[in-house]
Amino acid sequence: MKKTVxxxxxxxxxxxxxxxxxxxxxxxxASLDQPEFVRILVEECYRAGAGKVVVxxxxxxxxxxxxxxxxxxxxSHVEKWEEEKWQxxxxxxxxRIHLRSNDPDGLRGINTAKLAKxxxxxxxVLKSYRKQLEGxxxxxxxxxxxxxxxxxxxxxxxxxRAEEKLWEVxxxxxxxxxxxxxxxxxxxxxLASRCEYLNNLHIRELRYRAANGTDLTVGMIPQAVFCGGLxxxxxxxxxxxxxxxxxxxxxxxxxxAEGIVYSSMPLSYEGQLIENFCLRFEGGKIVExxxxxxxxxxxxxxxxxxxxxxxxxxxxVPYDSPIRKAGVLFYNTLFDxxxxxxxxxxxxxIDTIRDYGRYTGEECHQMGINESMIHVxxxxxxxxxxxxxxxxDGSVVPVFxxxxxxx
Amino acid sequence: MKKTVxxxxxxxxxxxxxxxxxxxxxxxxASLDQPEFVRILVEECYRAGAGKVVVxxxxxxxxxxxxxxxxxxxxSHVEKWEEEKWQxxxxxxxxRIHLRSNDPDGLRGINTAKLAKxxxxxxxVLKSYRKQLEGxxxxxxxxxxxxxxxxxxxxxxxxxRAEEKLWEVxxxxxxxxxxxxxxxxxxxxxLASRCEYLNNLHIRELRYRAANGTDLTVGMIPQAVFCGGLxxxxxxxxxxxxxxxxxxxxxxxxxxAEGIVYSSMPLSYEGQLIENFCLRFEGGKIVExxxxxxxxxxxxxxxxxxxxxxxxxxxxVPYDSPIRKAGVLFYNTLFDxxxxxxxxxxxxxIDTIRDYGRYTGEECHQMGINESMIHVxxxxxxxxxxxxxxxxDGSVVPVFxxxxxxx
Numbered sequence: 028m029k030k031t032v033x034x035x036x037x038x039x040x041x042x043x044x045x046x047x048x049x050x051x052x053x054x055x056x057a058s059l060d061q062p063e064f065v066r067i068l069v070e071e072c073y074r075a076g077a078g079k080v081v082v083x084x085x086x087x088x089x090x091x092x093x094x095x096x097x098x099x100x101x102x103s104h105v106e107k108w109e110e111e112k113w114q115x116x117x118x119x120x121x122x123r124i125h126l127r128s129n130d131p132d133g134l135r136g137i138n139t140a141k142l143a144k145x146x147x148x149x150x151x152v153l154k155s156y157r158k159q160l161e162g163x164x165x166x167x168x169x170x171x172x173x174x175x176x177x178x179x180x181x182x183x184x185x186x187x188r189a190e191e192k193l194w195e196v197x198x199x200x201x202x203x204x205x206x207x208x209x210x211x212x213x214x215x216x217x218l219a220s221r222c223e224y225l226n227n228l229h230i231r232e233l234r235y236r237a238a239n240g241t242d243l244t245v246g247m248i249p250q251a252v253f254c255g256g257l258x259x260x261x262x263x264x265x266x267x268x269x270x271x272x273x274x275x276x277x278x279x280x281x282x283x284a285e286g287i288v289y290s291s292m293p294l295s296y297e298g299q300l301i302e303n304f305c306l307r308f309e310g311g312k313i314v315e316x317x318x319x320x321x322x323x324x325x326x327x328x329x330x331x332x333x334x335x336x337x338x339x340x341x342x343x344v345p346y347d348s349p350i351r352k353a354g355v356l357f358y359n360t361l362f363d364x365x366x367x368x369x370x371x372x373x374x375x376x377i378d379t380i381r382d383y384g385r386y387t388g389e390e391c392h393q394m395g396i397n398e399s400m401i402h403v404x405x406x407x408x409x410x411x412x413x414x415x416x417x418x419x420d421g422s423v424v425p426v427f428x429x430x431x432x433x434x
Numbered sequence: 435m436k437k438t439v440x441x442x443x444x445x446x447x448x449x450x451x452x453x454x455x456x457x458x459x460x461x462x463x464a465s466l467d468q469p470e471f472v473r474i475l476v477e478e479c480y481r482a483g484a485g486k487v488v489v490x491x492x493x494x495x496x497x498x499x500x501x502x503x504x505x506x507x508x509x510s511h512v513e514k515w516e517e518e519k520w521q522x523x524x525x526x527x528x529x530r531i532h533l534r535s536n537d538p539d540g541l542r543g544i545n546t547a548k549l550a551k552x553x554x555x556x557x558x559v560l561k562s563y564r565k566q567l568e569g570x571x572x573x574x575x576x577x578x579x580x581x582x583x584x585x586x587x588x589x590x591x592x593x594x595r596a597e598e599k600l601w602e603v604x605x606x607x608x609x610x611x612x613x614x615x616x617x618x619x620x621x622x623x624x625l626a627s628r629c630e631y632l633n634n635l636h637i638r639e640l641r642y643r644a645a646n647g648t649d650l651t652v653g654m655i656p657q658a659v660f661c662g663g664l665x666x667x668x669x670x671x672x673x674x675x676x677x678x679x680x681x682x683x684x685x686x687x688x689x690x691a692e693g694i695v696y697s698s699m700p701l702s703y704e705g706q707l708i709e710n711f712c713l714r715f716e717g718g719k720i721v722e723x724x725x726x727x728x729x730x731x732x733x734x735x736x737x738x739x740x741x742x743x744x745x746x747x748x749x750x751v752p753y754d755s756p757i758r759k760a761g762v763l764f765y766n767t768l769f770d771x772x773x774x775x776x777x778x779x780x781x782x783x784i785d786t787i788r789d790y791g792r793y794t795g796e797e798c799h800q801m802g803i804n805e806s807m808i809h810v811x812x813x814x815x816x817x818x819x820x821x822x823x824x825x826x827d828g829s830v831v832p833v834f835x836x837x838x839x840x841x
Contacts, residue, residue, distance in 0.1 A: 066499070078508060
């Protein structure tokens with residue numbers, strides 16, 4: 028891929044993604060797949076005004092070794108210096124860039140229960156830091172090709188060609204055009220108008236129906252609003268948390284979900300694929316899960332903590348979104364979630380409460396925002412999906428027909 | 435390179451290099467060049483009994499960016515969480531493996547003064563941790579090929595072939611034979627007998643002479659002993675700090691060095707090459723430096739702190755050592771120092787004092803061990819180098835003739 032294009036993408040992430048404030052610290056989490064792009068991104072962060080850029084490298088194959096060889100106690104332990112690092116984040120509020128490139132099935136065969144237990148143990152310690160950070164810093168998830176990921180997406184191409192092809196679709200889906208900053212301003216304006224329309228409907232519940240058997244009703248929180256594209260942190264900085272992003276989303280009312288929903292794409296969770304699955308809800312809670320592949324992984328996921336069995340997000344993405352039209356199954360949530368309507372189980376977003384800065388996190392949760400250590404999106408959008416909004420005045424307004432916006 | 439050979443090398447580093455104790459933590463510092471080898475090394479550390487292995491990745495091109503764009507204040511600052519990490523090292527004494535692969539000239543053009551200043555600033559904070567760690571943990575420096583490094587060493591080969599060739603010489607110099615553990619036991623026994631011979635001479639000073647103009651006399655510390663190969667930490671663990679290692683070394687008496695010494699190989703210091711240089715000593719102190727290339731870098735180096743202008747090590751390596759016989763100029767201290775007699779400026783080794791565990795670090799320094807934030811080896815061995823030992827009884831014993839052991 029040409030360096031000028033990569034630089035343009037890096038600039039987009041630094042300036043529109045996290046929108047670095049002069050002198051601000053930036054933390055980049057990256058795998059080892061594209062060091063040269065990371066170098067360009069670091070340079071663009073400095074050019075955008077960063078006072079300090081720290082890269083936290085990660086290498087997926089080591090995770091498998093750690094989980095196999097360390098005791099659960101060691102895996103679950105958070106060292107004092109690591110806690111101090113989280114405290115540093117709370118004090119300084121650095122921007123966070125997550126560069127995704129991992130093999131979607133790279134942790135296959137890992138001891139799922141042991142990994143889950145270690146995450147739970149760590150979360151006990153990290154929870155209070157996470158809560159203090161919530162809504163207070165700019166973050167952005169973007170992607171770069173990893174070799175194994177590219178091969179999974181384009182199995183018929185040579186490794187080099189698959190990587191090149193994955194770069195092409197990542198950049199095109201991310202609107203890295205001649206002027207990406209301008210393209211994103213226009214795109215964000217479009218998403219904002221969709222949100223405005225939906226928020227003016229005063230929706231009480233959303234009803235999902237599809238031929239695959241999906242028949243689900245989800246209740247809304249009266250104080251919640253649809254969001255999409257640009258967000259604003261409590262510290263007053265606008266940022267784009269996802270590049271790309273085609274979704275309009277809201278966090279639903281905890282405890283209000285009835286029916287069954289079928290997945291329409293595979294889900295990569297903790298480095299392993301779950302395929303062809305369905306979830307049944309009663310009183311908002313998942314009471315049954317079935318998966319053709321990854322049953323154990325799916326059961327583990329919905330029992331990570333109390334909130335992992337409840338919904339945290341309803342996201343609306345038209346079936347003919349540019350990303351789905353690319354005709355590629357990415358096996359990567361950042362992309363697949365922007366190719367199809369999806370739900371998330373686990374943690375909801377407190378910033379979907381109108382004027383959420385006026386409330387404590389606790390108050391937002393009392394209004395109905397779900398709380399959990401996990402937040403996992405899964406795709407449910409199909410070509411025939413229909414969604415109706417039941418409004419507070421009792422009227423029923425079509426939101427989606429045949430997988431696309433009805434308005 | 436074959437996986438079985440790489441695994442054999444990794445096992446050597448884990449078992450003979452740092453000699454991991456059951457349950458001990460291991461910290462590996464590595465660049466991004468050979469992730470697959472790092473994976474194998476991590477696995478071999480676990481197999482050798484490690485309770486936890488942490489990899490600290492480093493990417494040289496980012497250093498250039500940080501130095502260019504961060505303020506000197508930011509560069510010099512050690513965050514509280516970083517100090518807490520050093521405290522963790524002091525408390526837990528993890529083994530440390532340094533995998534070297536960087537481009538010997540990869541930081542060319544960097545602001546040398548700014549980099550030096552930031553290192554000095556950091557050292558002010560880290561000094562007390564370093565002192566608490568001194569002699570108390572197992573460590574090992576070993577090498578893996580980096581692409582730029584391989585190209586520098588074998589400029590006429592293709593990148594892939596240069597990397598393969600560098601692997602070959604690294605493994606052969608490191609005695610990765612059919613049974614490397616056995617080979618190292620034998621090699622260590624040989625080095626130990628050399629040390630015994632030298633220590634029984636009770637040397638007062640070493641006199642270096644060569645046709646290039648080298649004419650230097652260095653005074654010894656009465657309580658110091660020659661060491662080589664296997665070392666033992668104060669915690670009672672034996673380890674091999676360098677793979678490969680061909681040297682027999684001692685820390686000389688601070689303040690006792692007179693004359694001039696000429697380098698016989700280029701020196702890579704802080705990612706930049708210094709070539710064809712000489713140092714003149716008076717009363718143990720460097721009073722003049724001259725370099726055909728890297729003069730500024732060399733001046734910076736010897737003025738990093740007070741101790742940077744004094745010697746910290748005298749190392750004896752025969753001119754026909756297996757590493758020099760490989761006929762390769764590595765531009766890497768780990769290898770080049772084992773191909774030629776060398777000296778180091780800066781920090782001396784307190785563990786060269788006989789029974790050093792009975793003394794405090796302070797007492798060792800009072801005996802004459804130099805103290806500094808840096809320790810930089812530079813090569814002086816030539817085909818005609820002669821070294822005489824002037825012993826306490828006044829006798830003069832030839833130690834080196836024509837670049838090789840005289841005994």
